[in-house]
Amino acid sequence: MALAASLARAETFSVEAVKAAFLYRFASYVEWPPDSPASPFVIAVAGDEAVAKQLEALVPRMVVNHQPVKLRRVARVADLAGVHILYVGPEALARTRTLRAAALERPILIVTDDDHGLDAGAVINFVEAQRNVRFEISVIAADRSRLKIDSALLSVAARVERRPAAIRSIDEGTPP
């Protein structure tokens, strides 16, 4: 019975819940520069209400580096003050150009969920593989944002990008 129950439960994990859990877990494997904002630890979500809802339920109970975690829904550049992680939902990528450009200037871990996420400047991009949620990492983008990625995170990534996206695209014969 117990086994059946746990199996049944395992099936109830939604994509959104898994992404929310990842977003929270990423924090433990990234080192922010000393000039990054102080407490609280802020996870920002742009344009993905389903993931935001999951995080909203999750983060009040969570702590990162002895700091309480806050969720913030963002749409504008002004919302970015104090943000550590910015997650841009798949439908919001195109319309958040200004927001992402501003985030690139700051020590913010940008996470996307789009085939072109890394090309758009993200450090981490979710990819759905079979029935799992996986992610790819751009070390180049991390360097640019002055973030240090723990090798444990790199080892779990489905793919690690160590050269600029443009060069990779040329190598593969596809336009950037």
Next chain:
Amino acid sequence: MIHSRRHRLAAACLGCWLAAPASAQLMADASDPLTQLSRMSLEELARVEVTSVSKSAQSLSSAPASIYVITHEEIHRAGVLSIPEALRLAPNLQIEQINAQEYQVAARGFGGHLELQNFSNKILILIDGRSVYNPLFSGVAYDAQDVVMDDIDRIEVISGPGATLWGANAMNGVINIITRRAQDTTGGLVRATGGDQENAISARYGADFGDGDAFRVYAKAFDRGPSELESGASGGDRWHKVQTGFRVDLGAADDTNRFTIQGDYQDATENVGVFGDIGFTQHDLLGRWEHDGQRADTRLQLFIDGTDRGQPPSGVGFSLDTYDIDFQQSLDLGARHRVVWGFGRRYNDYDVDSTPTLAVDPEHRTLELTNLFAQDTMVLTDELKLTLGLKFEQNSYSGWATLPDLRLAWSPDDSSLVWASAARAIRSPTPLDTDVIERADGVNPFLVGDPDFKPEDVNAFELGYRAQPHASISWSLSTFYNDYDDLRTIEPAPGGFLPLRWGNLIEGSTYGVEVWANWQVTKWWRLSPGFRALHKRLRFSDGASQLLGVEQAGNDPNKRATLKSSMDFGRWTLDAMLRYVGKLPSPENPSYTELGARLAFRASDALELSVVGANLLDDRHSEYAVPTAREIRRSVYAELRWNF
């Protein structure tokens, strides 16, 4: 949680109900799926199997009310061109198209009885926080309610009383139309529509300026063809409208203050057969300030709204100017209480052009509406929340009313919610109830208003259940029992017969059920059935004249059923909605079944082409049986939507 509060407050009262569940999560069960996930190692997380839910699927709302949210995507994919057509997507509403210009919209019955001058006056509708309920005749003129459909973020449809938060007339339901913030509508959009019944164009352009501030401007116009008479001849109700407007959203650099300013102007010309053309204009301007404080979130909103209507064949022309101020604050008191309180004041300044047959005395008057309310959502246990609310509202005719509301929400786990409520609401008197003088040939006067007309009253009780038993299925069931008193009747003059006058001598109960579900059948196919049943047990009170039967309180179908299907095939999408509406009892209108469908092709990220058909099953059909009602034609149109 300061920042997440903003969204709840923006959603006005829905937010008040939503506020509690989030804080309850503080004490959530450690074995819930999220907690399990958060404790997994990265490797385990990467191996977790997920069930894919469509992003547009309705997530389980935690509001303890019968609420259906029509999403932006649902509106887009239905291809609808007007607000009442969009409202057909809600399974907890009843909508009757009277003719090419008029609709009646109701929840839980009381959709009006037009022949007896009874309108659908027990449901409130707001567009971005601006009430568009007309206090002059009590009801909503749907021909004057319009926005760029593509800019709608969502429409929250609540069936059941909402008076504590929204005030009088939110007796049987509240409809909240919420458009997107200007930051979310940057860029250009042109939507062009051409068809046998309607030609329309709407254009919007928005852009960022400054540090994340944004604006948009829009213009839209349409020419809507006539409905038909039973003979197949033109219904003589062709009309056209031009509308324009703007919205500016400013967020101060400190991130705690936000300002919204928006406005609209519309000018319409409506043909009324042999009576020729009549027109109306409407304008509104709204300003809102929202502040996120450390402990409290505050909102202050002001709006003005002005309407001028020409005289229709069997009514009066009028001008109506509304001035409204509304203040609201929500704050956490300790860990277990979330309090929302506020007050508001509204002035309705009207000027009626009386005719020889229909007059209002006085013709010019300013109605005042004042309210003060407070609501506390208490976290009783991890799973149980109690919401107590009370509003005091004063109107110019019947003085102060007390509108209490009690709601209990029990969520045994993350995927189900049981809720119950008890509330009182009223429909306040209007000039049509109290000040009207009607004259007929040789009878002067024939009918007069009753200066002592009382508010129509309901005590409403609800019990509901919502669940998401599986990632691909969610459903909602709401049941209700409403106890009405003082519903409007027609009574003879004391000691004689004429002039007739309005009275308050119908009472009784209604009960019914609303149920709907969302089923993601496959990755590319979603099915959404909905059903609503209503039973009315109305009777005349002691001393009533019993003129005209209890159907005068509302001519409503007992049953309505809908089935929506939504399919994705790469760049192609196919959507359809089948609806069945039971017969209207008196005057009788037969039951009918109709189908709407839309096939769309996304040629590129910027360009979408679609073909839409409305009321496809019959050449024409009737949804309401009164002399002004017409037969609604089958219509087909093609659309082009270009984003740049």
